[in-house]
Amino acid sequence: MLIKERHELDEFFNPRSIAVVGASPDPTKAGYHFFRGLVELKFDGDIYPINLNGSDVLGFKGYRNLRDVPAPIDYVIIAIPAYEVPKIIEDCVAKGVKVVHIFTSGFSETGRADRIKLESQIIEIARKGNVHIIGPNCMGIYHPKIGLSNFGVFSSKENGSVGFVSQSGGNTGDFARMGLVRGLRFSKLVSYGNASDLNGSDFMEYFAWDSETKIICAYIEGVKDGRRFVKVLKEAARLKPVIILKGGLTEAGTRAVSSHTGVLAGSDAVWNALFHQTGAIQVGSLREMIDLALAFSHMSCPKGRRVGIVGIGGGASVAAADFCEKAGLVVPRFMEDTIKGLEKITPVAGTGVKNPVDSPVGRRVAIPEYEKTLKLVVSDPQINFLFAHLTIDWRIHTPEDIKNLKDLTDALIHINKSLGTPVAAILRSSLSLHSWQVFLEEQNRCLEGGIPVYLTLEDAAKAVSKLIQYYEFRERVT
Amino acid sequence: MLIKERHELDEFFNPRSIAVVGASPDPTKAGYHFFRGLVELKFDGDIYPINLNGSDVLGFKGYRNLRDVPAPIDYVIIAIPAYEVPKIIEDCVAKGVKVVHIFTSGFSETGRADRIKLESQIIEIARKGNVHIIGPNCMGIYHPKIGLSNFGVFSSKENGSVGFVSQSGGNTGDFARMGLVRGLRFSKLVSYGNASDLNGSDFMEYFAWDSETKIICAYIEGVKDGRRFVKVLKEAARLKPVIILKGGLTEAGTRAVSSHTGVLAGSDAVWNALFHQTGAIQVGSLREMIDLALAFSHMSCPKGRRVGIVGIGGGASVAAADFCEKAGLVVPRFMEDTIKGLEKITPVAGTGVKNPVDSPVGRRVAIPEYEKTLKLVVSDPQINFLFAHLTIDWRIHTPEDIKNLKDLTDALIHINKSLGTPVAAILRSSLSLHSWQVFLEEQNRCLEGGIPVYLTLEDAAKAVSKLIQYYEFRERVT
Numbered sequence: 001m002l003i004k005e006r007h008e009l010d011e012f013f014n015p016r017s018i019a020v021v022g023a024s025p026d027p028t029k030a031g032y033h034f035f036r037g038l039v040e041l042k043f044d045g046d047i048y049p050i051n052l053n054g055s056d057v058l059g060f061k062g063y064r065n066l067r068d069v070p071a072p073i074d075y076v077i078i079a080i081p082a083y084e085v086p087k088i089i090e091d092c093v094a095k096g097v098k099v100v101h102i103f104t105s106g107f108s109e110t111g112r113a114d115r116i117k118l119e120s121q122i123i124e125i126a127r128k129g130n131v132h133i134i135g136p137n138c139m140g141i142y143h144p145k146i147g148l149s150n151f152g153v154f155s156s157k158e159n160g161s162v163g164f165v166s167q168s169g170g171n172t173g174d175f176a177r178m179g180l181v182r183g184l185r186f187s188k189l190v191s192y193g194n195a196s197d198l199n200g201s202d203f204m205e206y207f208a209w210d211s212e213t214k215i216i217c218a219y220i221e222g223v224k225d226g227r228r229f230v231k232v233l234k235e236a237a238r239l240k241p242v243i244i245l246k247g248g249l250t251e252a253g254t255r256a257v258s259s260h261t262g263v264l265a266g267s268d269a270v271w272n273a274l275f276h277q278t279g280a281i282q283v284g285s286l287r288e289m290i291d292l293a294l295a296f297s298h299m300s301c302p303k304g305r306r307v308g309i310v311g312i313g314g315g316a317s318v319a320a321a322d323f324c325e326k327a328g329l330v331v332p333r334f335m336e337d338t339i340k341g342l343e344k345i346t347p348v349a350g351t352g353v354k355n356p357v358d359s360p361v362g363r364r365v366a367i368p369e370y371e372k373t374l375k376l377v378v379s380d381p382q383i384n385f386l387f388a389h390l391t392i393d394w395r396i397h398t399p400e401d402i403k404n405l406k407d408l409t410d411a412l413i414h415i416n417k418s419l420g421t422p423v424a425a426i427l428r429s430s431l432s433l434h435s436w437q438v439f440l441e442e443q444n445r446c447l448e449g450g451i452p453v454y455l456t457l458e459d460a461a462k463a464v465s466k467l468i469q470y471y472e473f474r475e476r477v478t
Numbered sequence: 479m480l481i482k483e484r485h486e487l488d489e490f491f492n493p494r495s496i497a498v499v500g501a502s503p504d505p506t507k508a509g510y511h512f513f514r515g516l517v518e519l520k521f522d523g524d525i526y527p528i529n530l531n532g533s534d535v536l537g538f539k540g541y542r543n544l545r546d547v548p549a550p551i552d553y554v555i556i557a558i559p560a561y562e563v564p565k566i567i568e569d570c571v572a573k574g575v576k577v578v579h580i581f582t583s584g585f586s587e588t589g590r591a592d593r594i595k596l597e598s599q600i601i602e603i604a605r606k607g608n609v610h611i612i613g614p615n616c617m618g619i620y621h622p623k624i625g626l627s628n629f630g631v632f633s634s635k636e637n638g639s640v641g642f643v644s645q646s647g648g649n650t651g652d653f654a655r656m657g658l659v660r661g662l663r664f665s666k667l668v669s670y671g672n673a674s675d676l677n678g679s680d681f682m683e684y685f686a687w688d689s690e691t692k693i694i695c696a697y698i699e700g701v702k703d704g705r706r707f708v709k710v711l712k713e714a715a716r717l718k719p720v721i722i723l724k725g726g727l728t729e730a731g732t733r734a735v736s737s738h739t740g741v742l743a744g745s746d747a748v749w750n751a752l753f754h755q756t757g758a759i760q761v762g763s764l765r766e767m768i769d770l771a772l773a774f775s776h777m778s779c780p781k782g783r784r785v786g787i788v789g790i791g792g793g794a795s796v797a798a799a800d801f802c803e804k805a806g807l808v809v810p811r812f813m814e815d816t817i818k819g820l821e822k823i824t825p826v827a828g829t830g831v832k833n834p835v836d837s838p839v840g841r842r843v844a845i846p847e848y849e850k851t852l853k854l855v856v857s858d859p860q861i862n863f864l865f866a867h868l869t870i871d872w873r874i875h876t877p878e879d880i881k882n883l884k885d886l887t888d889a890l891i892h893i894n895k896s897l898g899t900p901v902a903a904i905l906r907s908s909l910s911l912h913s914w915q916v917f918l919e920e921q922n923r924c925l926e927g928g929i930p931v932y933l934t935l936e937d938a939a940k941a942v943s944k945l946i947q948y949y950e951f952r953e954r955v956t
Binding site for chain 1: 646649651652655656658659660699725763765796797799800871875906909910911914915918936
């Protein structure tokens with residue numbers, strides 16, 4: 001499957017024309033926002049608003065019915081009440097539409113017999129006409145590169161290598177928005193809800209095939225065809241990192257799953273075995289998923305688990321060492337030569353030189369000393385990679401402070417580029433508005449310099465440990 | 479000890495005059511920043527810069543020597559090289575100073591015989607003259623109410639009920655800065671470093687006694703007199719919540735501790751037993767400490783562990799249920815009457831009504847429906863408290879969106895005030911600068927309305943579970 005030249009889902013992700021059924025000029029309607037998303041991102045193709053009055057929307061000519069559109073339509077978004085959906089699917093069949101994204105909810109996920117039947121009815125109609133369905137009860141496809149953006153989540157066509165497959169629409173938007181702020185760039189995202197036709201296995205298979213996607217993230221609540229899912233996941237994880245957040249691992253979570261997307265959640269033990277067997281990597285939250293995707297996007301894999309930590313402040317260094325060991329990393333004592341070298345450039349006072357290096361201290365840091373410190377640490381044969389910890393709030397009071405901070409991150413970027421040792425930066429911020437503004441600026445500079453940035457050392461340690469775990473797995477299976 | 483009228487440490491926290499030895503006009507010197515902190519916060523008393531040239535600092539008359547100051551000095555901050563400290567302590571003895579905060583490091587924490595001896599020498603001189611020492615190698619006392627602020631961490635004398643005892647100076651600043659942003663207000667903070675004279679037990683005892691402090695937070699790396707520490711902790715935790723972050727629980731962390739403050743860290747098992755025995759509450763990070771202190775500051779204790787969750791987005795609701803159960807909370811199914819009531823006001827589509835309530839949906843929420851939803855949930859006899867989850871980023875595109883968000887938080891504040899059910903809000907933000915600005919505004923409105931605000935449901939669940947755990951403990955022991 002994975003080596004074939006064409007994947008049938010690829011054309012669903014690359015429509016040349018889109019109609020939004022339920023798009024009206026009324027901004028309280030979801031259909032308006034789906035349409036607006038396409039307009040704002042200048043979708044690379046034709047778009048058509050369809051509504052009861054045939055009203056124009058945002059300057060685009062409106063139609064009363066899909067069949068009235070005088071051109072082929074590849075992709076249809078449906079945002080109208082559930083009971084009106086079957087009729088629209090019939091129109092889609094008549095029009096030769098390839099794929100329909102049904103945003104509308106109120107189908108099988110309610111658990112009601114009449115609504116389950118309604119969903120079956122839709123599928124029956126669609127299958128007759130070779131129309132595929134994404135959903136219902138979902139946000140459909142985001143493909144920023146071509147300007148397919150739901151609800152205006154993306155503000156530019158800037159794209160990247162992270163894909164996201166999700167049973168939840170809300171999580172898809174959250175992941176995209178939070179990920180963008182932290183520096184992730186996306187190939188394609190898809191929220192598939194009730195999976196009445198196209199399901200998690202289909203999308204996972206497509207993302208494994210898709211050359212634009214280098215890292216696959218997924219939010220899964222449950223699967224209907226376990227055997228196929230395991231097979232697809234196994235193949236995907238051998239090709240690229242697959243990071244999974246499993247929703248519904250507790251009793252309450254499982255109950256919430258059933259009223260959310262109406263699938264069986266599966267036990268914790270079953271999923272643990274699945275992660276172990278396939279090499280897919282489990283995370284506990286969207287934030288952890290973003291942290292890990294950042295590591296895969298921006299960091300080469302360290303040759304081992306031994307980290308050198310250059311931090312500032314003894315308390316922070318102690319916590320750093322704790323968090324690293326808990327995450328399964330090793331914080332080795334430096335070689336004697338490194339310690340001697342560090343002692344020469346750092347004052348005796350207030351500085352640990354054994355690892356972590358609690359140095360140099362003070363509000364302004366002398367850059368040559370900082371550079372020497374970094375160089376000594378990454379050159380130590382005990383060390384596979386570097387965590388550099390900087391406190392934003394110490395350096396934002398004057399323009400000179402901020403200049404010093406920039407010089408420090410420049411030194412990090414330089415060491416990363418010149419010596420090739422993997423580096424992650426931890427920029428600690430109080431989250432005051434000013435501090436956060438500076439964080440975002442420095443984060444973006446680090447990312448451009450090839451260094452992923454974390455909010456806490458705990459986050460960095462978890463992410464890099466799982467990065468290494470994945471490459472260890474890959475080495476075993478290939 | 480705890481019922482006595484006066485605690486001897488109280489005068490150390492309330493000096494009427496302060497001299498900073500090492501305060502000079504040079505902003506690259508730590509002494510300058512200690513002095514500036516006092517000036518900026520308008521310390522309620524006299525302040526004197528002491529430096530080699532007797533230079534004035536920031537308009538305040540400078541002196542060459544403490545003994546030259548023509549008035550009594552209660553509190554001295556020392557920020558000069560280690561080898562010059564003993565002479566200054568002699569001056570302090572001569573001047574009748576009550577307490578000296580030694581910022582300078584390079585003493586016993588280095589592990590060097592000559593430096594250990596230097597620290598002993600200082601203590602010997604101080605004890606002869608009945609001068610007490612905080613440190614060395616620490617940030618000393620912060621008491622915002624009287625304007626005693628190190629390094630300008632506080633920008634106003636606004637104060638509150640949270641105290642912090644810390645072996646680490648860096649953590650003290652981080653905790654204060656991060657806590658302020660999140661809405662904590664502080665009684666007193668102290669960083670005591672090497673604890674050569676006054677130690678963690680002394681400060682814990684004082685904070686237990688201090689009526690300004692209602693919640694005690696502590697960062698501890700290790701203790702020298704375990705038996706006394708346990709006794710003091712036990713008494714403190716019976717009087718007020720004591721939240722402890724223990725640094726150095728892993729091998730690497732322990733090694734970092736010894737080069738940070740030179741004490742024995744103690745094993746994980748020993749500390750677990752200590753938490754169990756005393757009722758002090760363990761947290762894993764400063765962020766978790768802030769989350770928990772917020773719950774104690776802003777929330778009455780729920781009568782049980784059963785939470786009603788009103789969220790938006792099915793994926794978020796599933797994660798919510800998972801996180802609550804993992805944290806030891808219970809997410810019960812609502813009573814049939816509640817479910818029926820919710821079904822009447824929420825559309826069938828896209829909404830769970832069993833708990834969590836995935837409702838109401840849409841960019842703009844109808845406020846009367848939201849209020850009815852909240853009322854039904856908190857009135858359910860199954861429910862002890864409420865988590866309300868709102869996504870900031872859905873409501874920041876237009877002024878009307880932001881108005882709707884404000885109306886939603888107003889509804890939360892109203893339900894909290896009118897029905898008395900404990901409420902915590904989870905305001906989900908992408909952390910984009912605009913989203914974060916709106917978060918901070920809404921957070922502050924919620925806090926004023928008596929509702930603690932969390933960044934994620936996981937954080938909220940952990941905090942409230944530990945809040946309940948503490949009150950359960952208090953009920954058992956009293």
